Amino acid sequence: xxxxxxxxxxxxxxxxxxxxxxxxxxxxxxxxxxxxxxxxxxxxxxxxxxxxxxxxxxxxxxxxxxxx
Amino acid sequence: xxxxxxxxxxxxxxxxxxxxxxxxxxxxxxxxxxxxxxxxxxxxxxxxxxxxxxxxxxxxxxxxxxxxxxxxxxxxxxxxxxxxxxxxxxxxxxxxxxxxxxxxxxxxxxxxxxxxxxxxxxxxxxxxxxxxxxxxxxxxxxxxxxxxxxxxxxxxxxxxxxxxxxxxxxxx
Amino acid sequence: xxxxxxxxxxxxxxxxxxxxxxxxxxxxxxxxxxxxxxxxxxxxxxxxxxxxxxxxxxxxxxxxxxxxxxxxxxxxxxxxxxxxxxxxxxxxxxxxxxxxxxxxxxxxxxxxxxxxxxxxxxxxxxxxxxxxxxxxxxxxxxxxxxxxxxxxxxxxxxxxxxxxxxxxxxxxxxxxxxxxxxxxxxxxxxxxxxxxxxxxxxxxxxxxxxxxxxxxxxxxxxxxxxxxxxxxxxxxxxxxxxxxxxxxxxxxxxxxxxxxxxxxxxxxxxxxxxxxxxxxxxxxxxxxxxxxxxxxxxxxxxxxxxxxxxxxxxxxxxxxxxxxxxxxxxxxxxxxxxxxxxxxxxxxxxxxxxxxxxxxxxxxxxxxxxxxxxxxxxxxx
Numbered sequence: 001x002x003x004x005x006x007x008x009x010x011x012x013x014x015x016x017x018x019x020x021x022x023x024x025x026x027x028x029x030x031x032x033x034x035x036x037x038x039x040x041x042x043x044x045x046x047x048x049x050x051x052x053x054x055x056x057x058x059x060x061x062x063x064x065x066x067x068x
Numbered sequence: 069x070x071x072x073x074x075x076x077x078x079x080x081x082x083x084x085x086x087x088x089x090x091x092x093x094x095x096x097x098x099x100x101x102x103x104x105x106x107x108x109x110x111x112x113x114x115x116x117x118x119x120x121x122x123x124x125x126x127x128x129x130x131x132x133x134x135x136x137x138x139x140x141x142x143x144x145x146x147x148x149x150x151x152x153x154x155x156x157x158x159x160x161x162x163x164x165x166x167x168x169x170x171x172x173x174x175x176x177x178x179x180x181x182x183x184x185x186x187x188x189x190x191x192x193x194x195x196x197x198x199x200x201x202x203x204x205x206x207x208x209x210x211x212x213x214x215x216x217x218x219x220x221x222x223x224x225x226x227x228x229x230x231x232x233x234x235x236x237x238x239x240x
Numbered sequence: 241x242x243x244x245x246x247x248x249x250x251x252x253x254x255x256x257x258x259x260x261x262x263x264x265x266x267x268x269x270x271x272x273x274x275x276x277x278x279x280x281x282x283x284x285x286x287x288x289x290x291x292x293x294x295x296x297x298x299x300x301x302x303x304x305x306x307x308x309x310x311x312x313x314x315x316x317x318x319x320x321x322x323x324x325x326x327x328x329x330x331x332x333x334x335x336x337x338x339x340x341x342x343x344x345x346x347x348x349x350x351x352x353x354x355x356x357x358x359x360x361x362x363x364x365x366x367x368x369x370x371x372x373x374x375x376x377x378x379x380x381x382x383x384x385x386x387x388x389x390x391x392x393x394x395x396x397x398x399x400x401x402x403x404x405x406x407x408x409x410x411x412x413x414x415x416x417x418x419x420x421x422x423x424x425x426x427x428x429x430x431x432x433x434x435x436x437x438x439x440x441x442x443x444x445x446x447x448x449x450x451x452x453x454x455x456x457x458x459x460x461x462x463x464x465x466x467x468x469x470x471x472x473x474x475x476x477x478x479x480x481x482x483x484x485x486x487x488x489x490x491x492x493x494x495x496x497x498x499x500x501x502x503x504x505x506x507x508x509x510x511x512x513x514x515x516x517x518x519x520x521x522x523x524x525x526x527x528x529x530x531x532x533x534x535x536x537x538x539x540x541x542x543x544x545x546x547x548x549x550x551x552x553x554x555x556x557x558x559x560x561x562x563x564x565x566x567x568x569x570x571x572x573x574x575x576x577x578x579x580x581x582x583x584x585x586x587x588x589x590x591x592x593x594x595x596x597x598x599x600x601x602x603x604x605x606x607x608x609x610x611x612x613x614x615x616x617x618x619x620x621x
Contacts, residue, residue, distance in 0.1 A: 053545075054541060061545060081372040082488050083369055084384045085387060086305060086391055088384075089391075089392040093399055101460070104410070105407075108414070109410060
């Protein structure tokens with residue numbers, strides 16, 4: 001049970017990592033294309049990353065629960 | 069079976085006491101901080117940024133004024149320069165006019181003087197001529213008189229007299 | 241949508257597991273109640289105890305709340321900071337210092353679980369003081385723990401530090417409005433202005449001044465507690481901002497601010513999304529209503545997860561020293577563990593410093609965005 005929960009948390013982390021990676025990729029592209037839009041892109045990037053991260057964290061919390 | 073001694077639920081389940089304390093502390097902090105910290109700080113920052121903006125606009129204004137003054141100065145300078153040039157030109161003209169006048173006057177005076185001299189010469193010559201002719205006629209008369217007187221005495225004497233008179237005139 | 245499913249899953253599982261956890265904890269805490277609390281940094285190994293405390297327990301007990309503030313263990317002697325215990329059971333209030341548990345095992349029918357560092361009911365050996373088990377409990381384990389715990393202590397300390405800091409800053413602002421900021425004011429002002437201009441004003445526009453005090457207090461409160469949590473020794477080290485109660489309260493505050501200030505457009509969008517056919521509304525309205533709760537829930541979980549995982553990672557790396565050193569038996573292993581752990585802990589601590597700022601910023605930013613979506617005048621209709 002513990003092992004499965006850990007695997008689940010890891011999978012959630014993979015998903016979030018991919019998501020944040022994609023966001024970062026596009027944000028970098030955007031900044032490279034339009035450096036003057038840096039401020040807006042940074043805010044949106046952090047916001048998007050935070051939202052994606054939420055999924056991974058919920059996975060982590062579920063793994064805490066499954067741990068018992 | 070439980071592998072660990074810790075209680076995972078304690079991580080997930082909100083503890084009522086902690087919820088109470090967090091609420092109390094946060095709400096207190098919120099009210100007090102917004103009243104005694106954020107309000108005065110925000111006002112101070114706003115005041116400062118306003119005063120900086122004011123100072124900037126005043127500086128901008130002053131700069132404009134200086135520019136205006138500079139323009140004025142330049143204009144004045146230009147005007148003064150023009151005036152000076154005009155005055156110089158006038159002076160030069162006046163000088164030239166005066167010189168020309170003086171020259172003309174001098175030339176006139178010279179001419180007049182020459183004319184006068186000429187006239188004087190002419191009159192003098194004429195005078196001398198008329199005096200001389202008078203004298204000559206007087207002398208001729210005198211000679212004629214004497215001759216006539218002598219003729220009465222002797223011819224010989226006449227002859228001598230005439231000769232002597234003629235010599236006299238010749239000497240003159 | 242996925243988030244909603246996860247939320248339901250979480251609640252269902254939380255209720256299911258609540259029962260056996262407390263029972264298991266009951267059994268284990270009885271056995272170890274007399275044992276002294278193991279210190280995460282302590283080199284004293286409990287060879288005499290049958291049940292060895294694993295690094296996982298140490299870490300998990302560290303990131304959880306505790307009624308005693310353990311400072312250090314020197315030669316097997318525990319140095320703790322006596323936090324006041326205020327316990328409410330059956331309309332009776334018991335107030336005593338947690339340092340009494342050093343000499344007395346049972347005070348007012350309560351005892352200290354030396355593993356978790358928490359006060360438990362002496363008769364049953366468990367505590368049903370949390371939101372999920374309190375209302376279902378019928379035995380003497382049903383009590384509310386109003387104690388100044390480690391986390392409450394951290395919060396009080398944080399508010400005290402902020403009070404000192406703010407009073408200094410306010411005084412220096414009052415000294416002269418047109419003086420360039422210097423000293424502590426120069427540190428404070430860029431942060432204040434960044435949050436005010438780039439987070440609050442950008443999202444809320446004209447309504448910024450109404451919500452700025454809330455969002456700024458939120459930011460500074462989270463930030464100071466995150467930072468205190470990063471201090472590895474006594475006044476800090478508590479995982480207060482990584483505690484679900486703490487994050488839940490802040491998220492509920494944001495939820496209340498959103499809900500109480502939501503305008504006509506906000507409610508219109510939730511209950512009758514304009515420009516959508518009637519039959520779609522049957523699906524959409526429940527989703528929107530769930531979204532109202534999911535937003536603050538995600539806020540709470542994000543802060544909790546980030547800060548807790550930061551503490552867990554740092555403590556895991558520190559534990560490497562004790563795992564490889566076999567709790568003081570292998571000096572070489574301890575050296576190898578230290579050589580590995582120290583650079584990583586340094587790196588992670590630096591990263592956590594960033595995370596401390598980032599999470600406070602994100603909580604504030606998301607709150608500002610949620611509030612602005614609720615109070616914004618509708619422009620595109």
